[in-house]
Structures are given as structure tokens and as C-alpha cells.
Amino acid sequence: MAEGGLIDRTRPVRFSFDGAQLIGYAGDTLAAALLANGVRLVGRSFKYHRPRGILSAGPEEPNALVELREGAAREPNTRATVAEIFDGLVCRSQNRFPSLGFDLMSVAGALGPIFAAGFYYKTFMWPAAFWERVYEPLIRRAAGLGRASGLPDPDCYDKQSAFADLLVIGAGPAGLSAALQAARAGDRVILAEQDLALGGRLLADRRTIGGKPASVWLADTEAELRAADNVRILTRTTITGVYDGGTYAGIERVADHLASAGGLPRQRLWRIVAPRAVLATGAIERPLVFGGNDTPGVMLAGAVRTYLNRFAVKPGTRAVVFCNNDDAATTITDLLAAGVEIAGLVDSRSELPEPVRELVASHRVKVFANATVLEASGGKSLKRVSLGGQAQGTTLACDLLAMSGGWNPAVHLGSQHGGKPVWSERIAAFVPGPMPPGMQAVGAAAGQFLLAEALGTQAAVGAETDAITPLWQVPGTRGKAFVDVQNDVTASDVSLAAREGFTAVEHLKRYTTLGMATDQGKTSNVTGLALLAALTNRTIAQTGTTIFRPPYTPVAIGALAGAHRGPHYRPTRRTPGHDWAARHGAQFIEAGEWLRATHFPRGGETLQDATNREVRSVRQACGFCDVSTLGKIDVQGPDAAAFLDFIYANTISTLAPGRARYGIMLREDGVVFDDGTVTRLRPAHFLLTTSTANAAPVLRHLDVCRQILKPGLDLCIEPVTDQWAQFALAGPQARRILAISVDPATDISDAGLPFMGAVAATIAGIPARLFRISFSGELAYEIAVPAAQGGALASVLLEAGAAPYGLEALNVLRLEKGHVAGAELNGQTTAADLGLGRLLKKRQDFVGRALSQRPALLDQERQTLVGLRPRAVGRGLQAGAHLIPAGRQATAENDYGHVTSAAFSATLGHAIGLALLRGGARHAGQVFRAVSPLQGSETEVEIVAPVFHHPGGHALHA
Amino acid sequence: MRLTCPFCGNRSIAEFSYYGDATLTRPGSNAEQSAWVDYVYMRDNPAGPHSEFWYHEAACRQVLRVERDTRTHTILSVQTA
Structure with missing residues (x-):
């Protein structure tokens, strides 16, 4: 349209879709720009490869998933309804071969019955060997969505923490009102909005507040919030998860809408901590279930209004409106105002409300009350709808069907802590149940659909009404009637699942895939479980919902990783x-x-x-x-010696000042924890060393033992490694x-x-x-x-x-001296296993003493430390090789132990190794096979004492 | 999850290490082996309030005794051990 909307016609944006060069305007989403260019077919469906268009105008979009960008930056399964266009954007449709218009796989649509619910489980059962080699690759090729680039992500990502008194999630009229109220009260407020602009439905519907266009109220409110220094406004930021203790995750799309990030991170992961939160996430409109309801040109009525009013795009030229609620009047008014011809209003209710009757009468719109749409047809683009009910036999030519089955409050975030949403008969939808601590729902998210309720003020907003008579499935439909278009789940799949006993909602979800994949059933779940309720003679409330889990919308792995990639994965x-x-x-x-x-x-x-x-x-x-990597811990105080006697398995208190001693620590289960030296620098001042790997665990162990087990002792513990x-x-x-x-x-x-x-x-x-x-x-x-x-x-x-x-x-x-290290202190060995049993104190209590005396840990057949040398000089030895008695098969029952460490000894001129061997020194002088199936090597070794060089140790005392 | 450390204030759970059941008492050195097995290995898994140790490893290094509802992660109290 030549005028209107919230796009900037002075800033044209060039982009391409499947190679076609197109032009949109700044402020357009990709979906809006495609519709403006007359593109209605944007993808093929998951299983049947049916032609699909644009259903919605928001993050709930199940159909219009595209690949954005090229090369390493290619991002699959992006919702065209939230992606903003920029100059040079390249995007492609998905899941089609060889082209979107002519798709070979669409034959799957004709083979429909074999792809019915549970087809994976039923069709591809046998032979088992075919599963991985034949069936799975076939299915993966046929079914599916976009392609990942397979290349390292070239973009950078960021993480940021923020703290506030109040987090407002969603900046529609209800969220803005809540933010304004808190800001005026002096609270620190974070207002997070997934859209690029504040306003929510006020951007999409032509409303008045206090006698003026809503845009005036919106501009005033935004100005006041932006001017307040206690308010932080985050646009393009979706709150995706609610965690314990008032912790929220949000994804900010910092540079996704820019042709070049120019040094900015592409996305930023926010960790927001706020004791209170307002859930102002609005509501998501429900499609109606009738034949061909996935045909491009069939669209949610609210989305039709969004495209008309916000983006100044006519999604069609001749429209049918099909609804079960009072929203129809607004849709018809907006379509007429935009110059779209109305082929008819089809309302499933027998009694139409007064405003609708007046409207259709004054505009001579054909009305079919107590009627339904049985089937929409036209293949790649809607051509006509066939009516049922009172209008049985009528066919209306049209290229746009605006449907509304009512609205579902976006309760998702409010239910992530497990609080089940509650069914409301009045609005025929679930409203938030028990909420996470500190969270409160307002406006449409709370089931209050009227603008006056959202604003919570006395300001005049004009007449509004939200009456609804639920219509879950159109009776007597023809063709495939989809409940979940993203996963190609039809109404008959739901009834098949119910017949086969999958009557629990979670079973229905797994069996049919209803509500899975990128949209997580935002437009389909409630309808699906309403159908299930009817099939199983339960109420919807009894049937219940599936569990809501984070994330609310898909999150790029890169955003979770942030800067922690490659060398920055952790500090070096x-x-x-x-x-x-x-x-x-x-x-x-x-x-x-x-x-x-x-x-x-x-x-x-x-x-x-x-x-x-x-x-x-x-x-x-x-x-x-x-x-220097060895851990160093300083222990001081009058009770330091007594404490170290408790920590170490050997005695420390007898150490003289100016002397050091080797020490081992056990875990309380009797296994060796760590070893190192203890030096008594002064009578009440000790310095401990730990192995490099255990520097932090030993400090933790000392702190915990002192504070929990020996709180009465007087000492200080300080890490001094650095x-x-x-x-x-x-x-x-x-x-x-x-x-x-x-x-x-x-x-x-x-x-x-x-x-x-x-x-x-x-x-x-x-x-x-x-x-x-x-x-x-x-x-x-x-x-x-x-x-x-x-x-x-x-x-x-x-x-x-x-x-x-x-x-x-x-x-x-x-190794030449047989000193044990990490490979021998492997969390399974006892002091005795390592030849250090004599160090253990006999009488005094210490950590690990009691359980070190368990019979199983004293068993003579335990694997204990031995030395190894190859029988043939020149043969190498592999750590990890298993030890098999000579002449026996290399099988698990003949496995006597393994080589823990091995190296070539330059001093001795041959390879040496340490091993843990069942029976240990009892095998001294015997020959074993050191077999390493992993490396494909085998060496014959002789069992020797674990000290290879100067066993007497005279050099130490030189 | 967040814990309010009596020394450091309200902090992310990432700063803490879990050290398990705070109701256990280490047996005396002459206790039966079975008492040690209970102490080292046997744990209840209560649905509801649970007393447990958390070590504020990334900050003050104090061991804290925390009462937590295992069903909701509601923190009922935090004290020094």
C-alpha cells in the first residue's frame, strides 16, 4: 500500500529470496516484505512437503521458516515473521527439492497414510539392520527442516548480567502500563520486548486511547520510560527462560537486523535477576481446523491486521473471514479500510453480536452464520473455500482466508516452574496457574483480552468485546485438516493416537510429534489437547497441558557459548x-x-x-x-598440627620445624585422594603442596573438613599457589x-x-x-x-x-624412581595398592581411616603397583595397555590389570612402565602380554619392582 | 538458583559447591563399619525441606548450612555451618 503503516518508505531495502531480487522497506519483517512482493509460497512442510505460506506475524510462526544468509553465517529455521530485512540479505526456502515450486518429495503427500502418527514406529520396524543404514537416512532426507552450515560460526556473541527490582516481559499496553507504574514508584525496571519496537498489539490494531490514536499514548509512554534513569528498555530481546531465585534468561538480537555487525555481537545472552516480574507476553491466536487449512493464503486474522496496519501490506485482494468469536468485526473493518474485498464472513456461531451485524449490514458483507469452512483449496495459493453447516454447498472464491479460533494467553514463561495453567471457560483458553515466585501476569497473558483491562485505567478505549464459542474441529471437513502445521499433524493423527491408547497429553505429543520442533506448538497445542479431550470424553481441564520448559523460542548455541569458544573457552x-x-x-x-x-x-x-x-x-x-603448578596451601594456627594429623593418613605433628615430609590424604571412603609434601616452616606454620590437578579440590577438602568436622580447632587455611x-x-x-x-x-x-x-x-x-x-x-x-x-x-x-x-x-x-602420579592416584587405588600402606597411622583417627580397613580394600587379589620392562630391548610400551598372562587369550577374564604410565628411560636405555596388576608383586619375574587393542600394539613385559633407578636412594642423601 | 550468603549477600548458585546432607554426624573412630557405610554412602532423597551444605567456593570459602525445599528450590534459610 502506498501509505500507512510503520515502515520507512524513504529507506528501501534490497534482499533476495530463492535468488529473486526483491525490495522492502526499513521496518519490514521478512514475512511482510515477502507478502508485499507477492510471495505467498515460502516453504515446504516437514513430512508431506506441502506448499506453505505465512500463517502468523510473530514468534509463534510454525510455517514460514527460512534459511538466512550464506556460507558459514547461514542460519536455518529462522522465522520470517520476526527476521528483519537488511540490505543484501540472502534467504532461501527450506525442505524442497529441486525447487520450491516443483518439489519431488511432495509425492509424500499422496502417500499420506504411511506417514500417519507413529509411522516411524510402525513402518520401519524390520529388518533391524536396515534401520540405521537404509530407513534413517531416507527419512532424514525426506523429512526435516533447514540445513545447518556445517562450518564454524563466524559471528561473535556476548553475555551480560543485569539486576532490577522488576522485570517486565513484553511491552504491549499491559506491560507498558506496569513498567510505567513501577518506574514512577522509583523501582529499577527492566522492560524486555521481543519485537523491534514497543507497543505489542497497539502496533497492529487501530485503537484509540482517551479519544486519540493509540500511537499518541504509546509515544508519550515510551518517552517517559526512556527519560527515566531507573528504567532499562531492551528491544529485540526475548525472555526465554525463568530460573530459580528470580533469574531470567533473555536473548537480545543485537545485530541480526544489520547488514554488517560492525564489531557488535550478533546476539547477547542476558542473565537478569529480579525479585519481581510481570508477565505481559500477550496472547497467541489459534487457527481453526478444517481441510487445507495449511494452504498459502490461509492466515490468522490478527496477523492479517498486523500486515494491513503495521506493514501496509495487503495479504490478499478478496478475503473470507472465518471465526468463532467477536474479533471478526475488527478484521472486517481493517480489510475494508485497506480496500480488500470481503467475499464473506463465516461465523460458526448461530447468533452474531450486535456490532458485527451492524457492520456487515452497512457494508453489504455476505454473512454465513452457523456455518464453517470445510475446505480451503488452491494448492500453492488459496483460490476458494467450500462452506459447511448452514452454508453447505456454498463455494466462495478468495485468495485470503482470515481465521480466528480464539486467543491463547502466552502463559509459557509463567509455567516453566511447573505450575499448571488453569482452564478458563469464559475465554475458552488456559490462563496462568501457580506462578514462579514473584511473577504476576497482566493483560492478555492473564486472559484479560480487552484493552481497557490491559491499561488498567479509566481511559476511554472505545467499544470492545471478546465473546467466544469454541470450535475445535470443523465437523465433516474434507482433505487434510492440520492441527500442527509445523509437524504435519492432522486431526485424524490425533484421533488415531487416541484410538491406539495414547490418551495422556505427553504421550500424544511424543507419538504424533504435535507441539514439537522450533515452534513448540504455540499455535497448535491447545487445539490438539481440546481434540484429545473430546475423543476421550474428558474436559479440557481434565486433559491438561504438556510441561512448559525453556527456551520459549529457539536459542542459538552460539549465544549460550558467548565468548567462551576456542582459546577463550576457559582461562589459560x-x-x-x-x-x-x-x-x-x-x-x-x-x-x-x-x-x-x-x-x-x-x-x-x-x-x-x-x-x-x-x-x-x-x-x-x-x-x-x-x-609452580603444584598446589600450595598455607596452614597456620595453634591447632594446625592436630588438624593436619586428621587430614593426612600419616602423622604430621611429629615433624620438626624446618623439616618436610611426604604425605598422603585419603577420601572418607578409604581411597587415596592426593599426595604431596608438608613442610613445617615454624611450630604453628605449615606449607602443603598438592598435585597440580588437585590444587582446588584439596583446598575445598581442607575448608570443608575444618568447618564441618573440626569447627573447634584454631587455624587458618590460605591458598598460596599463585x-x-x-x-x-x-x-x-x-x-x-x-x-x-x-x-x-x-x-x-x-x-x-x-x-x-x-x-x-x-x-x-x-x-x-x-x-x-x-x-x-x-x-x-x-x-x-x-x-x-x-x-x-x-x-x-x-x-x-x-x-x-x-x-x-x-x-x-x-617413573625411573617409581613415584606415583595422577595415572596411579586414579580415585580407585588405596595406599596399600600403591605400596604406601605402611604410612597409615594405626591408632589415631584421620579422614578415610575407618573405611580403608574394609575387607574389599584389603583383599590380596587387588590390583597393586608393579614395574614393567619389555623383554626385548627396543620395544615400546603403551600406557593403557592391558596385562594378560603369557600364553593366554586377550579376553576380559584374563585381564589382570593395565599399564598406568610408560616412557622410554634414557638412563636405562629401554622402555619402563608402571602398572596396576592383580596380585601385584606376587608375579615378580613373570611375563605378561601388554596388549593395547586401541593402538593395535602388543609387547611382552616382565614384572619387576616399581623402582628402576638406584633403588637404594643413596643419591638423595649425597 | 540463588543463595544469600551471610557474608557476601545474594549470589548466583554458580559460585557455590554442593556438599550434601547436613544432618549427618561423622561416626566416632570406634564405630561399626555399618555406621561408616551409612555415613559415607547412604542418602535419603526427601521431597521437601532438606538441610544441606553449600560451600561458597568462589568467594568467602565459608561452608553454609542451607534449608532448601527440593521440590521448588525455595531457600528456607542460610546459616554458617
Whole structure:
């Protein structure tokens, strides 16, 4: 139309649909622009590939689903009724082959009966082998909606939190009134509206408020709200979920309507916390159920008014209006005002209300009372309707059918906490039942359909009426009468399901797919269960509704992920020595949260070459390694020692100040939790280390044990992992190298700082803690300095002649000494399994003591720690390989255990491994097959003691 | 879900770790094994008010004793453990 509407005719927008170049205007949705260009056929249906058009004008749209954009940005199943057009938008119809107008799969429509309710279950039962290979791919090709791009999403997304006293969901007359009232009372208000503009039905219906056009009231209200600094207005924002404690999720379409995002996120996920919320989501109109009610040109009456009044588009030239309620008068008035010819009003009621009678009389509109539409026909575009009831035998030529079966309050968000909606006979619809705490429904969402009710004021709004006489299914229809057009569920599918015993609403949904997929039955659910109620002789209230769950409308996975993708999936932790290591050629690996240096290759060294060299440098001279990732926890207080005796399985309180001890913790179920060292820095001051992976769980364990189990003890627990850089310095030359930079006042001789001793010192001017601790079996120290000095310490050690080594060499060194690590502390092993049983305190209580004595944990046949070496030198060993006694089949019953860790020992010149083996050391000297079906490898191994290098440990005490 | 920490105020549940039934008492060191099995493994699953521990891990590190209705997630009370 040349004038009217809320579009900007000075800003034409070029877009394409299935290759055709079209023009719309700023302010148009894609659906409005398609209708304006005379496009009525926009898709093919899910099962039958029937031609489909545009049914609605809002987020409830089941039919007009299209693919937007191209390439990686292609987005399937987008509702044309909410997508805004922009210059250069490329969109395509879905589910058609080879083209929308001529679709080969539409033969499925002729084969209708085999696609009836439950066809998946009945038709494709056997042979079973055909299911995955033949039937499923066929069905997936035939049925379905849009295609995902299959490429990484090129857009960026954002997340934001917001807090308010009141969240108003929906900015129609009721929501605006509620927001205005709260804003004036001084509340912090968030007003969320899914549409691009505020107003709701006021944008679509020609109403007056206080004698002036509603647009005046709307403009005044919006101006006042925008001026208030306690109000935040979010347009293009759909509240999709209601969560506990007044938490709401919303999706803001920030840049979906822009040709170029220009650095903006495409969408933003809002987390809104508000103790109170107003549900002002309006109502969704119901289609009527008659033959061919899916033909393009059959449209909801309210949507017809939206296209006429808001978008200045005539959805047809000759219309039939079919209804069971008083809305017809408005529809006829608006159609006439737009110059659309009215072929007739078909009202299923025998008595028409006075205003309708006056209207049709004054405009000479043909009226068929107590009549129905039996069938709409025309294939790809509506051509005629055949009438029934009192008008049986009448056929009306038309290209538009505006239908209204009444309105369903949009109760969805109000029911997401499980509160069942309540049936209202007066409006023949469900209204909100028990609501989530703090939520209140207003206006049409509460079943109050009149504008005066929505505004809640005395302002004159003109005559209005909402009487309805339900008509759920037109009797005697011809052809397919759809209840759910998105899933191609017909009235006969519902009755078939009822006959076959699927009489519970949830069963009906699963069996027929009614109410599934992208629209979740917004236009179909209530009608479907009304049909079911009639078929099973129950009332609609007795039949009940299916459960409402988030999200209210489809949410892009990208919006949920936000910025947490790829390297930003989670924070990367770098050690204090990271930059130094990077400058010195380190290669890094992701190890849990951390990036750790695996090796420091020289020249063209491979990982194995570099690791071998680094291991030899430690065994023969001296190396240093960044071990800052180990968890560090500071425990202080008069009762610290008593508390640690309770936490550790071995005794801590006998430790002398300046001394360290290896400690293991059990879980309360008796299994080993973690291991590390405990150093008593001063009488009431301890420093614990944990394994890298358990730094956080151990802290949590300490806090919980202290506060719940030992609340009377006087101590403080503080994590200090991030405060310290810690380096291991290991090898026969370690003391000589340390002596170069340590302050002369510190005695680091074997007598001054013996094995498992600890002392405060200064190294090259840096305040440090020195621990004589060894993970490699060599003479070794761990040096802790303030985190910021990590790189400086590494430089000092390098200059003094030590060589850096990485995680790989560290692992080989510990394996050579048989020290257990994460692969052995696997949450199933006991201290005895790991050869550490003798550490457990005999008398005193500690966490895990009681259940560590369970018979099953003391069983001699448990898998316990052993060492492995291949029988043939040169053979490798795979961690994860299963151990099978030599000469036996590799079957589950012959599986005696598995290889937990394996590596090539540069010191010994062959592969070594640790394993958990049923019967453990009893098999010493025996030969097992180490079989790894996963890697397709097998090695014969000999069972040996788990300490490979210097079992006596004399190097430690050098 | 949200909890009102007595130290930190009203916070998202994402900041807390669940630590289970707050009505259990750790058996004495001489208790029967069956008492330990009950303590470590056996849990009721009540429909209604439930007393449980929540650890405010991402903030004050206090263990809180929370009364929660398991049917509605209504928080009835929050106290320090």
C-alpha cells in the first residue's frame, strides 16, 4: 500500500529470496516484505512437503521458516515473521527439492497414510539392520527442516548480567502500563520486548486511547520510560527462560537486523535477576481446523491486521473471514479500510453480536452464520473455500482466508516452574496457574483480552468485546485438516493416537510429534489437547497441558557459548616461568588448566631426543624445571598440627620445624585422594603442596573438613599457589650450582640442609624458600620465590650452569624412581595398592581411616603397583595397555590389570612402565602380554619392582 | 538458583559447591563399619525441606548450612555451618 503503516518508505531495502531480487522497506519483517512482493509460497512442510505460506506475524510462526544468509553465517529455521530485512540479505526456502515450486518429495503427500502418527514406529520396524543404514537416512532426507552450515560460526556473541527490582516481559499496553507504574514508584525496571519496537498489539490494531490514536499514548509512554534513569528498555530481546531465585534468561538480537555487525555481537545472552516480574507476553491466536487449512493464503486474522496496519501490506485482494468469536468485526473493518474485498464472513456461531451485524449490514458483507469452512483449496495459493453447516454447498472464491479460533494467553514463561495453567471457560483458553515466585501476569497473558483491562485505567478505549464459542474441529471437513502445521499433524493423527491408547497429553505429543520442533506448538497445542479431550470424553481441564520448559523460542548455541569458544573457552594459566621458557625455546602443552613446557628442543631435536638429553642432564649434571603448578596451601594456627594429623593418613605433628615430609590424604571412603609434601616452616606454620590437578579440590577438602568436622580447632587455611614460583633443581651438581647464587649465610651442606630439610634463604638477592625435596631421586632442591621473580630465578639457574627440562623429562625421572602420579592416584587405588600402606597411622583417627580397613580394600587379589620392562630391548610400551598372562587369550577374564604410565628411560636405555596388576608383586619375574587393542600394539613385559633407578636412594642423601 | 550468603549477600548458585546432607554426624573412630557405610554412602532423597551444605567456593570459602525445599528450590534459610 502506498501509505500507512510503520515502515520507512524513504529507506528501501534490497534482499533476495530463492535468488529473486526483491525490495522492502526499513521496518519490514521478512514475512511482510515477502507478502508485499507477492510471495505467498515460502516453504515446504516437514513430512508431506506441502506448499506453505505465512500463517502468523510473530514468534509463534510454525510455517514460514527460512534459511538466512550464506556460507558459514547461514542460519536455518529462522522465522520470517520476526527476521528483519537488511540490505543484501540472502534467504532461501527450506525442505524442497529441486525447487520450491516443483518439489519431488511432495509425492509424500499422496502417500499420506504411511506417514500417519507413529509411522516411524510402525513402518520401519524390520529388518533391524536396515534401520540405521537404509530407513534413517531416507527419512532424514525426506523429512526435516533447514540445513545447518556445517562450518564454524563466524559471528561473535556476548553475555551480560543485569539486576532490577522488576522485570517486565513484553511491552504491549499491559506491560507498558506496569513498567510505567513501577518506574514512577522509583523501582529499577527492566522492560524486555521481543519485537523491534514497543507497543505489542497497539502496533497492529487501530485503537484509540482517551479519544486519540493509540500511537499518541504509546509515544508519550515510551518517552517517559526512556527519560527515566531507573528504567532499562531492551528491544529485540526475548525472555526465554525463568530460573530459580528470580533469574531470567533473555536473548537480545543485537545485530541480526544489520547488514554488517560492525564489531557488535550478533546476539547477547542476558542473565537478569529480579525479585519481581510481570508477565505481559500477550496472547497467541489459534487457527481453526478444517481441510487445507495449511494452504498459502490461509492466515490468522490478527496477523492479517498486523500486515494491513503495521506493514501496509495487503495479504490478499478478496478475503473470507472465518471465526468463532467477536474479533471478526475488527478484521472486517481493517480489510475494508485497506480496500480488500470481503467475499464473506463465516461465523460458526448461530447468533452474531450486535456490532458485527451492524457492520456487515452497512457494508453489504455476505454473512454465513452457523456455518464453517470445510475446505480451503488452491494448492500453492488459496483460490476458494467450500462452506459447511448452514452454508453447505456454498463455494466462495478468495485468495485470503482470515481465521480466528480464539486467543491463547502466552502463559509459557509463567509455567516453566511447573505450575499448571488453569482452564478458563469464559475465554475458552488456559490462563496462568501457580506462578514462579514473584511473577504476576497482566493483560492478555492473564486472559484479560480487552484493552481497557490491559491499561488498567479509566481511559476511554472505545467499544470492545471478546465473546467466544469454541470450535475445535470443523465437523465433516474434507482433505487434510492440520492441527500442527509445523509437524504435519492432522486431526485424524490425533484421533488415531487416541484410538491406539495414547490418551495422556505427553504421550500424544511424543507419538504424533504435535507441539514439537522450533515452534513448540504455540499455535497448535491447545487445539490438539481440546481434540484429545473430546475423543476421550474428558474436559479440557481434565486433559491438561504438556510441561512448559525453556527456551520459549529457539536459542542459538552460539549465544549460550558467548565468548567462551576456542582459546577463550576457559582461562589459560601460565606459570611464573612461562615467558622465560618461551624465550628459551620451550614447547608447551595444555595440562589441565595450565600451559606447561614439555621440552626445550635444541636444533632439530625431536621430542624424544630432547627429553632423553634433558633426563641425562639431570642424572649426570644438573637440570631445573618449573614446578609452580603444584598446589600450595598455607596452614597456620595453634591447632594446625592436630588438624593436619586428621587430614593426612600419616602423622604430621611429629615433624620438626624446618623439616618436610611426604604425605598422603585419603577420601572418607578409604581411597587415596592426593599426595604431596608438608613442610613445617615454624611450630604453628605449615606449607602443603598438592598435585597440580588437585590444587582446588584439596583446598575445598581442607575448608570443608575444618568447618564441618573440626569447627573447634584454631587455624587458618590460605591458598598460596599463585603467590609463589617454584623450581626443582636436580642432579649430582645441584648443590654446587645452588652455592653459586645462594647467600653465603645459608648453610646448604648436607648437614646444614639435609634431605627433607627446609630453610629461608636469599638467592641472587631474591628472598626464597629452599626445600631439599626430590621427585627425581637425585640430589635435589625446590626453590620457591615470589611469583614475579620466577623468570629471574630461571635466568640465575641457567647462568649457574643448570639446563632447563620440561614436563616430559620430569615424568621420565619420576617413573625411573617409581613415584606415583595422577595415572596411579586414579580415585580407585588405596595406599596399600600403591605400596604406601605402611604410612597409615594405626591408632589415631584421620579422614578415610575407618573405611580403608574394609575387607574389599584389603583383599590380596587387588590390583597393586608393579614395574614393567619389555623383554626385548627396543620395544615400546603403551600406557593403557592391558596385562594378560603369557600364553593366554586377550579376553576380559584374563585381564589382570593395565599399564598406568610408560616412557622410554634414557638412563636405562629401554622402555619402563608402571602398572596396576592383580596380585601385584606376587608375579615378580613373570611375563605378561601388554596388549593395547586401541593402538593395535602388543609387547611382552616382565614384572619387576616399581623402582628402576638406584633403588637404594643413596643419591638423595649425597 | 540463588543463595544469600551471610557474608557476601545474594549470589548466583554458580559460585557455590554442593556438599550434601547436613544432618549427618561423622561416626566416632570406634564405630561399626555399618555406621561408616551409612555415613559415607547412604542418602535419603526427601521431597521437601532438606538441610544441606553449600560451600561458597568462589568467594568467602565459608561452608553454609542451607534449608532448601527440593521440590521448588525455595531457600528456607542460610546459616554458617
